[in-house]
């Protein structure tokens with residue numbers, strides 16, 4: 001994948017990659033006759049990931065700003081982080097293994113977009129591993145503000161990458177399902 005469209009630096013995807021985007025404006029998706037259960041489920045999973053990521057960030061902020069103490073923090077933080085990262089990892093695995101190959105098979109023009117999305121998954125996986133390592137560091141030294149700073153920075157990076165990826169992925173997969181019918185990829 002070209003560095004020009006690396007997840008960490010890009011500001012959306014160009015029209016020649018998202019070649020169906022203009023034909024299916026986001027505001028019209030849900031009203032389209034081909035918008036069915038899979039489109040709805042895809043967007044629902046992405047909404048869940050956004051809210052789970054935001055919940056983890058809120059718990060970290062509560063701890064750093066003194067609204068959660070060092071005893072209460074791990075009880076809130078560990079299950080929320082595990083849920084978020086497990087959900088994220090599982091979602092990307094099924095996209096890579098099951099769904100993305102079916103989108104590629106719809107049209108050769110899909111290849112560039114799905115190369116980009118798969119490269120995003122690698123970048124997000126790296127950020128996820130950094131987040132797990134910094135979370136362990138924080139849990140091992142709850143009284144060290146530097147450990148909290150390091151983890152907060154890692155979590156913020158992961159969230160930023162994920163939000164960019166989810167939005168861009170939606171602009172590729174939903175128009176493709178509206179164009180070709182979701183049964184072709186379900």
Ligand SMILES: [Fe+2]
Nearest residue numbers: 092095117169
């Ligand atoms: Fe994805």
Ligand SMILES: [Fe+2]
Nearest residue numbers: 046091095169
């Ligand atoms: Fe996704």
